[in-house]
Amino acid sequence: xxxxxxxxxxxxxxxxxIFLFSFLYKDNPFFKVTEHLYLGAGMGxxxxxxxxxxxxxxVWEPLQAGDWTVLIPTVLGLSLVTQFFPRISWIxxxxxxxxxxxxxxxxxxxxxxxxxxxxxxxxIAPFMVSEISRANIGSLINGSIVAIGFICxxxxxxxxxxxxxxxKKASNIGIYFLxxxxxxxxxxxxxxxxxxxxxxxxxxxxxxxxxxxxATHVILAALVIYFVVDHFRKKKPEIxxxxx
Amino acid sequence: MLKTRLNLAVIAVFLAVxxxxxxxxxxxxxxxxxxxFAGFEAKDMPYDKGEAVLLxxxxxxxxxxxxxxQVYAAGADGVWVKADEFPADSRFAAxxxxxxxxxxxxxxxxxxxxxxxxxxKDFKTGQEYxxxxxxxxxxxxxxxxxxxxxxAANMFNxxxxxxxxxxxxxxxxxxxxxxxxxxxxxxxxxIAGLDAIDEAIGRATEMGRPIxxxxxxxxxxxxxxxxxxxxxxEVARKVASYDTQLKVPHFDPIVMxxxxxxxxxxxxxxxxPDSYRDDINFFVSQDQFSYAASVDGMIHREKPxxxxxxxxxxxxxxxxAEVGATTGAIQIAGTEQESQLPFFFTSCDxxxxxxxxxxxxxxxxxxxxxxxxxxxxxxxKAFVMFxxxxxxxxxxxxxxxxxxxxxxVVGHIFKAY
Numbered sequence: 001x002x003x004x005x006x007x008x009x010x011x012x013x014x015x016x017x018i019f020l021f022s023f024l025y026k027d028n029p030f031f032k033v034t035e036h037l038y039l040g041a042g043m044g045x046x047x048x049x050x051x052x053x054x055x056x057x058x059v060w061e062p063l064q065a066g067d068w069t070v071l072i073p074t075v076l077g078l079s080l081v082t083q084f085f086p087r088i089s090w091i092x093x094x095x096x097x098x099x100x101x102x103x104x105x106x107x108x109x110x111x112x113x114x115x116x117x118x119x120x121x122x123x124i125a126p127f128m129v130s131e132i133s134r135a136n137i138g139s140l141i142n143g144s145i146v147a148i149g150f151i152c153x154x155x156x157x158x159x160x161x162x163x164x165x166x167x168k169k170a171s172n173i174g175i176y177f178l179x180x181x182x183x184x185x186x187x188x189x190x191x192x193x194x195x196x197x198x199x200x201x202x203x204x205x206x207x208x209x210x211x212x213x214x215a216t217h218v219i220l221a222a223l224v225i226y227f228v229v230d231h232f233r234k235k236k237p238e239i240x241x242x243x244x
Numbered sequence: 245m246l247k248t249r250l251n252l253a254v255i256a257v258f259l260a261v262x263x264x265x266x267x268x269x270x271x272x273x274x275x276x277x278x279x280x281f282a283g284f285e286a287k288d289m290p291y292d293k294g295e296a297v298l299l300x301x302x303x304x305x306x307x308x309x310x311x312x313x314q315v316y317a318a319g320a321d322g323v324w325v326k327a328d329e330f331p332a333d334s335r336f337a338a339x340x341x342x343x344x345x346x347x348x349x350x351x352x353x354x355x356x357x358x359x360x361x362x363x364x365k366d367f368k369t370g371q372e373y374x375x376x377x378x379x380x381x382x383x384x385x386x387x388x389x390x391x392x393x394x395x396a397a398n399m400f401n402x403x404x405x406x407x408x409x410x411x412x413x414x415x416x417x418x419x420x421x422x423x424x425x426x427x428x429x430x431x432x433x434x435i436a437g438l439d440a441i442d443e444a445i446g447r448a449t450e451m452g453r454p455i456x457x458x459x460x461x462x463x464x465x466x467x468x469x470x471x472x473x474x475x476x477x478e479v480a481r482k483v484a485s486y487d488t489q490l491k492v493p494h495f496d497p498i499v500m501x502x503x504x505x506x507x508x509x510x511x512x513x514x515x516x517p518d519s520y521r522d523d524i525n526f527f528v529s530q531d532q533f534s535y536a537a538s539v540d541g542m543i544h545r546e547k548p549x550x551x552x553x554x555x556x557x558x559x560x561x562x563x564x565a566e567v568g569a570t571t572g573a574i575q576i577a578g579t580e581q582e583s584q585l586p587f588f589f590t591s592c593d594x595x596x597x598x599x600x601x602x603x604x605x606x607x608x609x610x611x612x613x614x615x616x617x618x619x620x621x622x623x624x625k626a627f628v629m630f631x632x633x634x635x636x637x638x639x640x641x642x643x644x645x646x647x648x649x650x651x652x653v654v655g656h657i658f659k660a661y
Binding site: 020023027031032034035036038039041042043045046080083092096099100102103104106107108109111112113114116117118119120121123124127128129130131132140143144147150151154155157158159160161162163178181182183185186188189 | 404406407410411414430431432433435463464465466467497498501502528529530531533534535537538540541544545582583585586587589590597598599600603607618619621622624625627628629631632633635636639640643644651654655658659660
């Protein structure tokens, strides 16, 4: 990549990042431009991905190799496009029916496997020890706490039973377990998000170097000037209106 | 003369003895036990998609530490490829990770699975492949005769029999609860997040502002999306009867098409087909963050009175809900993604947690069919609770009394293969 293109890329990256962050202050035309650019670029990316990673290897190339069976799913998929033509939109139902049936067939056994068997197997796994000794008593207690918490959480999700008496007490304990988990998940995800933020800040710092002609500084200053001018430009008519 | 003969005899005896003593170690070396390759077999690996072959041969005295087995495979071109090498005292049928009802855990039989696509780039199911075994122990080695096998796809995976049994039981319980719900009706406990739907729509009507409803970024086959569309139906019905404005931005074109039909149906059921517009449901983007950025912009500019974020959400959950909160909209969210629920808790007024989302359709419509699905779910939960309790106790009893078969049976029954 040439040096000019590298500098241009740095300005675009810094500009788009700052324009998107500007939404934290308030909505503005720079954010709108970036938003629509992001939307368009995202759609373009998805389109080329579908074209080159699905249509070409899964439809075009098999057809060229003489595998005509790929026409069946292709026609079913194309039937969805008939939604745009009200007179023949009924054809799309065949495609949708297939998608729903296929999806259910795939999901139901998987749900039984993951939500029931793996869940039960995972919860009772700590009790599968070679012997009960001092060495593993800690893991057995830990396993017992997890099993009790698991059962209490399930009590909270009972819908066809009124929550009163023992059920209410168990479901309240379940809520504490849930909140513990959600708190841990929240902290974990926030840490992940901060690492993404640091990544953007790192890039902005990189583009603030003389090599990029202080892209970050210049764009940031220009945006601040815009907000100041815009603030006074919008305030003026209000004062005039009040005077009138 | 006699002396000469005697000397010759002594030399002959010495030579004979030395030849015998020299030959003894050699014969001893050759007498090292060799494996019994007579029982070496290759056959299609059961319960797979047709890409593996199972090799079996009897274990024996030759399986000593230091000895090795080498496995070779050849395709139609006859070129032998070394598929594996492992210590002779390993890889037994007893080590296979398959349940007791589908596999004989025999510790007197060597067994190994050869994944053919790993060794043959031009692998095709149904093609015949040759296999041979080589035994190496120091200078002692032995080679089996070539055996052939064809890898075939299996229609039925017996290892997943526990999954099938649970599915059949679920279906039976479902039909029983459907008939029960139709005859006697079923009780459902109060769900605060769903009771707030009326409040949210009423607020939007009073303020004259739109309602935003996002079905998330899941496809139509995702269960949360299916649950979300059933809630959308109820929301659209109420929106139609209050004559409020509804906006449903979509991530997935198929979900959008299904939602269009659902909203249209809801407007018709509310006897307001004239109020229905085709642009209530509209496509935004199939890129996660482009979708979030665009919907954020819409929410910020149009300042809706109520926002619903119900379905499958990932990292965009907080981006959407946070912007909705800044506009002062009443927000109701629901997802099955545990990692995103904390964000909805912090930025929304009401949050449906996992199963509550699935219960929503039944809760709102009170249809016997949907109510019975809730009952089936509750039976499922009761089964899981019982299984966890009983399974834990049985495993502890098995360990305490050293009942290995009990540990094996319980472990296999509650394992997903």
